[in-house]
Amino acid sequence: MIGGVQTAVAAIVIFLLLVVFHEFGHFYVAKRVGIFVREFAVGFGPKLFSRRWGETVYSVRALPLGGFVNMAGEGPEDYGLESGKSIAVRLDGAGQVEAFGDPRAVGQADFVGRLVSGPSRDDYSLRIEGEDGTRRYVLGPGAVLHAEGGAIPLAPYDRQFMGKPVWARATTIFAGPLMNFVLAAVIFAVYFTVAGVPSGPDVAKVLPDSPAIRAGIQPGDHIAAVNGEPVNSWDQLVKTVQSRPDQRVVLDVVRGNQHLQVTVTPEIRGGVGVIGISPVLVHNPLASIGLGIKQTWDISVQIVQAFGRMITGTLAPEVAGPVGIVAMIGEQTREGLMNLLTLTALLSINLGIINLLPIPALDGSRLVFLLVEAVRGRPVDPQKESMVHLVGFALLMVIVVLVTYKDVTRLF
Incomplete structure (x- = not known):
């Protein structure tokens, strides 16, 4: 029983560590290039805790097996703003919109009328028709839309993901997998500092x-x-x-x-x-850092070569799903902390490499779309790209289920 609890705790901590480092890479670079980040979440599902620092909400959610970064304009956004719909506006001290949307959700409003047009790429404002004619209201930097889906912070086009140049978007996407390699190098450096070089x-x-x-x-x-x-x-x-x-x-x-x-x-x-x-x-911490980086590089090369041999059929595929990974974590937990650290580093490297593969729904696929955009000079239709990622995600889920079934049958 105790061993099962230790395995569960170790698995949750490792999964969170891998995902949080990955998502922090996206988050940090997005902030640096000026993308509006709505939320940085640890876990999925209902919020257990949330707090706003600056313009971003930081939250901890109920299911501790992942996380996400919600960037404005990362995908097609439909706010449900229909012309002719009743809309309420509340203004800030500068006379700009701080909240708008459903009159019942906005609360105390400065103006209520019918929407003529909503914010667009070139005009970050609302045009609302009232009894005395049409008024134009400029949205403030922290404007919030109150819609059926809840409160949604908005951002002008130049603060949205799609409003940034290709290099900024590519760097933001690549930063996620990169942080998995950084995590592995840090873990190996700690390992060699303790174990010696x-x-x-x-x-x-x-x-x-x-x-x-x-x-x-x-x-x-x-x-x-x-x-x-x-x-x-x-x-x-x-x-x-x-x-x-x-x-x-x-x-x-x-x-x-x-x-x-x-x-x-x-x-x-x-x-x-x-x-x-x-x-x-x-025991040399400085040498351990260099050796940690080298170990990460060497293992990454070996994994890529193994992928190549699997593709060519010269190496039998060895794939583990969540159940198989938890089983490995359980084994290494019993072997001791140093073995567990090594496994965590290996999983982090694998996660970084897999995310860079050109598979729909993964970071590598998004980088491919950005490469196409850079070559042709205009982006792929966002609706079509989203559909590709959606189909790819569905296929990935099917693969995960099949691999999980294989892991369970192998264990029992």
């Missing part, structure tokens, strides 16, 4: 019954070269040995004042060569 090609331990111990390598040995090629770091040593499985290699070893040559044949494990030694570790 290799100080160099120095041997701390030699595994029993390994090629290294059979060749006479001892703890404390410094490996200066492999087959006459100098090695200056543990990573360089590992890559050199891994590339020579089942091949005899000559190591130049420094042991105290002695200079030795040792011949060893790496065993094949996981498709690469290993000799069974571990490095001397030091």
Whole structure:
């Protein structure tokens, strides 16, 4: 029971961490390029808590398995403003509209009449017909529309997502996946700060019954070269040995004042060569940052290569849905915090890469639409683009259901 609670808590925390970092990337860049952000939400469903800072509402919602950033003009917006409809207007101290819409929802109003025209791309105002003729009211910077769907803060076209240049929109979209890679690098940096980083090609331990111990390598040995090629770091040593499985290699070893040559044949494990030694570790936060970035890059390259091999059929597809991921989180929770950190970093990298794939409803698809817009000089019809994303989202949900079914059958 306790293990199940730990798994559930760990899964919720990890999912929230991945999503919040992703959405914060969109949010931060949107703010920087001047897009009006209505809401930054953690979770889905009914609001448990919300507070407005500046022009944005920050909320925590009931279902802690996601989040979103609501940007003005990100998709086609239909405010239900129909000509001839009764509309009420409340003005601020500067004489601009601070609230308008259904007279019953606006409350105390400065003017009530029939709508002639609503805000447009080129005219951020209302034209309302009353008994004494038609009046024009300019919408203020914090104007709120009270409609059937609730209160909707509006923004002029130059503050909307679609009102920004292609580079600003592309940067805003790309920032989400980018933050997943940043999160992974931070997690790996923390991991290496705690666990330590290799100080160099120095041997701390030699595994029993390994090629290294059979060749006479001892703890404390410094490996200066492999087959006459100098090695200056543990990573360089590992890559050199891994590339020579089942091949005899000559190591130049420094042991105290002695200079030795040792011949060893790496065993094949996981498709690469290993000799069974571990490095001397030091706790260096600065080096950990660099190693965290490098680890993130190396794993990202490996995942992309694996995707390519799956597409070409040279690697069997291995896909896990929410149930499978929770099962993995449960396993790593039992193994300890460091293993859980590593899994979180791997999930974050996977999320970043998957979101960059040109699949409808994902960030990669939106970047493709922006590339098309940049090439042809005008945007794709927003209604058509929204339909593509909607269909893509529906297909993704079907895939998630199928993968989840596979995960459940595999577990039980």
